[in-house]
Amino acid sequence: MAHSTTSKKQKILIVFLCFWVAFFEGFDLQAPGIAAQGIAASYALDQVQMGYVFSLGVFGMLFGAFFGGRVADYLGQKKVLMLSIGIFGVFMALTAIAPNLEILYLARFLTGLGLGAAMPTMISVVGDEATEENRGKLNSLMYCGLPVGAIFVAGLAMLVTDIKWQTLFLIGGLTPLLLIPFMAVILKDKPRVVKQASNEDVPGMAQVLFKQQQYKNTLPLWVGFFFTLMINYILISWLPNLLMQQGLEKQQAFLVMLVFQVGAVIGTLGLGYLLDRLKLWQMAVIIYSGLFIALSLLFTTTAVPVLILAGVMGGIFSTGGQSILYGISPIFYSGSGKVTGVGTAISLGRLGAMTGPLLTGKILALGLGTTGILMASLPAVVVSAVAVTALSRYKAKQDSR
Template sequence: MPTDYARTDASVRTIVLCFIVAMLEGLDLQAVGVAAPAMASTFALSPAALGWVFSAGLFGLLPGAVFGGWLADRLGRKQVLIVAVVLFGVFSLLTAHSTTYEQLLAARAVTGLGMGAALPILIALSSEVASPGLRNLAVSLTYCGVPLGGAIAALIGMLSIAGDWRLVFYVGGFAPLVIAALLIVWLPKPPVLQGRSLGVGAVTHELLGQRRGVSTVLLWGACFCTLTVLYMLLNWLPTLLIERGLSRLDTAAIQVLFNVGGVAGSLLAGRLMDKGNALLAVVLAYVGMLGALLALGSVAQTYGLYLAGLAAGGCAVGGQLILYALAPRLYPAQVRATGVGVAVAVGRLGSMSGPLAAGQLLAAGAGVSGLLLAVSPLVAIAACSAAVLLRRTA
């Protein structure tokens, strides 16, 4: 029987490895946004065509999240996570070697499949290994790897020699292959869970039955709206800022601050939830998100935009962390990764819609301010859904 020290050591290793994988996922998620201006020039892409490049990876995230979580519940968290990490590493490298628009879209789609499978497993693992009083913080520590990886992607973009857009995909490709080897050796094998033989019908009953139906729908709605806004910012923020007249250096700096804010927002939201202040976390995240969107569209001073980017990252990522921390609470262990995966997948519908809708609105001449104003109602819907969900899970 494992000692307390052994259990603590296994928990720490699990959370650290989950954090690293999340960081690599964040790097790859924002790689396209970082590379977008140079990539658009290389492939002669219009804003609408560039929107499809952003969304191609997100199309892969959707089935990846659903089936990755389901397979993890049936076959084991560790095995499926390793396969997912290898998958998005290999196809990130293939993104760098794409020579046509069609190859680019295909590489991004399969990369997204691997990333989609990984995220619900990371959330489920970090929630399961932490003690009850630190569960939300453990999830936030894992998830803050995503914005930190995005900040690294932005830094790579700033340091790219001669503006070579492929460099960020090389880093995002080789690093996961190294980490996959470390997962094989160091990631403790989670305990065997009962109920992995549940079929689709039984899983549906577990997610929507047992008095969980309303909470599940609220979670899905909040994830959809929050991820629509978050991924619009993740993918289009560099292009939007350049259109406002900022230099590439200032744009990259604001993108770094966006991700640094995401790390801080994730950690703050998780700690507030563990301290019993979850409603305060929701208010800060979503009211702050509205204010940050307004500032990004209207503030003229560069330093004001720096602060707006920092706040936007903290609030958008913090809001999504609240939902990811709530999700594992709703479901029993045998369908936990599946439940989280389906919630992530529904959110991915929003993450696909955001970049595409933004591309179409910009192509129609909406402008930066009009675009940011158009997504504000989604922030309000997400805030209301999250607040009601908190009351139901209290």
């Protein structure tokens, strides 16, 4: 195993580096939600077109996660991680100076493509350093970079009230490029997988995902990822806008978004700690019950103190729940197919993440408001809970073998 050959210092550096990659993903996820009104004003966009701005980045992530994971199994994780950060940084910066709507859409798509390839690679890099005892802890330390990045954007927008949306995207695009030289030095390049006489060295995608009884892990994992990320992205993309439509002032809406992301840090670290101690079905009960309550409060009340509480809960259970899925996904796949398995699960999650903001745009355009969004979200919570509970059963069987 890789973790036995890695010095403790290097292990810390690897997790720290991946934390910063996650930080910039969080920055990019939150920036369009914070900048939504500015972007809509600059390009004269309606709600459906804003749905595309949110979703095209996620659409890029879907392709990035799907192909990036596969490419990393061949070329090595280090090269793919460096390349994906380069693509992400350049095109996020381009978003800020896009001369027209078409270039804006393209820049969002390619930003997502770079980020999408980074995530499964990064999860596998950290997974290679983890043991059964510290898997939840290491994964949550890496993944909490995502809500911290989002907090940074929300905090910046609250503190610098007249900050231009273009400035946010330039900061988020140019800064991650500084990580690339550090990656070149710190990350180890795993020996690439070479196809030899036996085809088992590089298993085909279908073999990785469905061979023998593997589909019993793959399908519930996909369902859990799809619906959990769908809800998470509805909240990240639309919440500030929805709260302002419910009558909150801009700064109050940003405050709820800020505490949502503070909750996300608490959830990522707290649930990661619990993952090393509880059974997966117990985690599912905690996460999805909490999410059910949080959504019900967020979309039915206008009282700011209640919204702040609901915002914290929403962050704990939607982003925290998502980080648990990321943490457990590598254990269902082995060997050279691991990044492929994780990458396809994340791709399905991205499909949900893309569906969420688009669906919300359509629901709002139909005039169904937050009640319509709530009605679309709650069944998704129940389905996710069932899927993750099913995974618990299969995990217990695997552990007993």
